[in-house]
Amino acid sequence: MEAYRYLIIGNSTGGIGTVEGIRAVDPEGSIAVIGEETGPAYARPLISELLSGEKTQEEIFYRPSRFYPENRVDLFAGTRAEEIDISGRLVRTGDGKTRGWEKLLLAVGGAPIVPEFEGRERPGVFTFTTREDALQIREYLRKRGGGKRVVILGGGLIGLKAAEAFRARGLEVVMVELQDRVLAPVLDPASSRWLENVLSREGISLRFQETVTGVRPGRTGGFPLSVELKSGDSLPADLLLVAIGVRPRVELARASGLQADRGIMVNPRMETSTAGIFSCGDAAGIGDFFTGGNRPIPVWINAYWGGRVAGMNMAGEEREYEMGMMMNALRIFGKPVLSAGMVNPPAGGGVEVLQGEEKGSRRALLVRDGRLLGFSILGEIQSAGILAALIRSGAEIGEFRPRLLKPDFSLLDLPRGFREELREGRWNRSEKSSLA
Amino acid sequence: MKKAGEMKRTGAVRKIQIREEACIGCHLCEFYCAAEHHPSKDLLKAFGPGRERPRGRVRVVEEGPVSFALVCRHCDEPLCVFACVSGAMERDLETGKVIHDPERCVGCLSCILACANGTILWDEKRGVVAKCDLCPGREVPACVAGCPNEALILTE
Numbered sequence: 306m307e308a309y310r311y312l313i314i315g316n317s318t319g320g321i322g323t324v325e326g327i328r329a330v331d332p333e334g335s336i337a338v339i340g341e342e343t344g345p346a347y348a349r350p351l352i353s354e355l356l357s358g359e360k361t362q363e364e365i366f367y368r369p370s371r372f373y374p375e376n377r378v379d380l381f382a383g384t385r386a387e388e389i390d391i392s393g394r395l396v397r398t399g400d401g402k403t404r405g406w407e408k409l410l411l412a413v414g415g416a417p418i419v420p421e422f423e424g425r426e427r428p429g430v431f432t433f434t435t436r437e438d439a440l441q442i443r444e445y446l447r448k449r450g451g452g453k454r455v456v457i458l459g460g461g462l463i464g465l466k467a468a469e470a471f472r473a474r475g476l477e478v479v480m481v482e483l484q485d486r487v488l489a490p491v492l493d494p495a496s497s498r499w500l501e502n503v504l505s506r507e508g509i510s511l512r513f514q515e516t517v518t519g520v521r522p523g524r525t526g527g528f529p530l531s532v533e534l535k536s537g538d539s540l541p542a543d544l545l546l547v548a549i550g551v552r553p554r555v556e557l558a559r560a561s562g563l564q565a566d567r568g569i570m571v572n573p574r575m576e577t578s579t580a581g582i583f584s585c586g587d588a589a590g591i592g593d594f595f596t597g598g599n600r601p602i603p604v605w606i607n608a609y610w611g612g613r614v615a616g617m618n619m620a621g622e623e624r625e626y627e628m629g630m631m632m633n634a635l636r637i638f639g640k641p642v643l644s645a646g647m648v649n650p651p652a653g654g655g656v657e658v659l660q661g662e663e664k665g666s667r668r669a670l671l672v673r674d675g676r677l678l679g680f681s682i683l684g685e686i687q688s689a690g691i692l693a694a695l696i697r698s699g700a701e702i703g704e705f706r707p708r709l710l711k712p713d714f715s716l717l718d719l720p721r722g723f724r725e726e727l728r729e730g731r732w733n734r735s736e737k738s739s740l741a
Numbered sequence: 742m743k744k745a746g747e748m749k750r751t752g753a754v755r756k757i758q759i760r761e762e763a764c765i766g767c768h769l770c771e772f773y774c775a776a777e778h779h780p781s782k783d784l785l786k787a788f789g790p791g792r793e794r795p796r797g798r799v800r801v802v803e804e805g806p807v808s809f810a811l812v813c814r815h816c817d818e819p820l821c822v823f824a825c826v827s828g829a830m831e832r833d834l835e836t837g838k839v840i841h842d843p844e845r846c847v848g849c850l851s852c853i854l855a856c857a858n859g860t861i862l863w864d865e866k867r868g869v870v871a872k873c874d875l876c877p878g879r880e881v882p883a884c885v886a887g888c889p890n891e892a893l894i895l896t897e
Contacts (some may be wrong), residue, residue: 693855
């Protein structure tokens with residue numbers, strides 16, 4: 306039986322961040338990565354470019370081919386971790402192998418949510434979170450001579466990127482969203498409206514406060530599917546894409562006795578309820594920046610960063626991660642859409658929304674007690690990262706607050722002391738910083 | 742307990758230091774940077790008549806008596822690298838440089854959202870970002886060499 310100093314379950318950004326975190330501290334200790342999907346890690350957000358045909362599989366690899374040998378990582382790809390034996394420090398995989406570990410990490414990600422509607426197993430109904438999904442959709446459409454119309458359930462990030470890819474393939478797109486707007490969890494309402502204008506101009510048909518209740522065989526126009534909606538309408542379509550979100554994959558952790566509620570519970574060191582076992586990425590419940598509570602915050606940078614911190618701790622260097630906040634960057638039909646932190650005021654008031662709009666650009670900032678909580682910025686996005694740093698710093702934005710709405714906002718708009726702190730990389734509220 | 746901070750396994754890391762009090766707002770750093778990153782590496786050729794004005798990776802901002810250059814800090818724990826979805830952004834473990842490969846960049850803007858200094862520039866025309874690469878092949882970066890008042894200096 307092979308045994309490793311570090312065993313990592315998960316070969317996407319969380320797992321790769323962990324490898325890089327370990328190797329920043331420990332150049333020697335043996336590392337193995339178990340990946341459920343075949344091949345080296347790829348840039349998951351770029352599966353939409355695989356779907357559109359803009360990129361090939363090789364072009365979306367997340368790291369160069371030298372990554373695994375250079376970091377002396379044994380990659381076992383295409384097999385799934387089935388069982389963790391905590392007392393024996395073993396992991397059994399689907400290929401019948403058992404491997405030992407001294408430190409273990411679970412970066413097993415999220416699984417797409419598919420509601421329990423009738424016909425959800427029908428051919429032509431897809432989810433869209435893996436490279437294989439993109440390839441299967443392409444193959445399905447190819448067999449249908451390219452297809453004519455798709456219905457996307459969900460107006461979130463995945464749904465929007467898929468919509469763009471389908472438009473690039475010349476398909477009609479109908480987007481069905483339960484909320485009354487797109488990107489509701491990551492944009493303020495007025496920013497959603499701004500983006501919806503862009504989507505409508507690009508030929509995407511939006512159906513709000515609506516959902517899919519069933520999928521039946523098509524009856525008209527040679528379409529294989531008839532997508533039934535809550536309103537009673539039915540949409541003839543070649544394909545239904547279900548993109549309403551992901552849930553953390555906690556089953557393996559739970560079955561092994563690790564605490565998992567909304568995600569596999571980790572402390573700021575990214576260690577689970579069992580010493581020596583760590584977790585990160587979409588599967589892990591990390592500390593929420595605003596509430597302190599544990600929840601998964603399924604965004605790319607959190608997965609990498611959390612993995613990196615986990616890796617350093619696994620290798621014996623004490624680090625803490627406490628930056629869990631929403632951060633989303635998107636370019637859709639060429640339009641930049643960036644948001645971070647809290648974008649919708651919580652019920653109960655006390656939060657102000659500052660808004661600015663110019664031609665081709667808008668920004669909305671949420672402020673409470675003189676501190677920036679979050680923002681949505683569309684169009685002119687050059688200095689959005691400074692605003693994200695201001696959120697993390699917890700700094701009072703007192704006298705320069707009006708400047709934050711300037712489209713050409715830059716470091717120049719902050720007091721000199723702040724600028725110096727940011728240049729030195731001090732923006733973390735728990736570090737000794739004059740910002741906090 | 743240390744926060745996510747400096748990394749090990751790096752030698753002497755060279756960085757550009759920004760001295761606000763010395764900046765006279767002449768914008769020469771922008772011109773030298775743009776020329777250095779022009780295929781000709783020549784100021785006159787790069788900015789010659791009839792040519793598309795080249796873009797540099799350094800930008801001077803000014804207001805009243807205050808001016809200074811915005812240029813990548815080459816952070817020890819670079820959030821732009823953590824955020825990059827395509828793998829285009831990378832920190833060189835030997836030199837500490839944060840380097841960007843425009844060939845692998847998909848223009849997703851994640852690095853711009855991550856950079857606490859606003860020094861990664863969005864090149865809408867090319868659909869990729871651009872940032873300081875500390876001028877590979879040069880002993881001293883072009884902006885530092887060209888600054889007439891030591892508002893940009895190189896530190897080890």
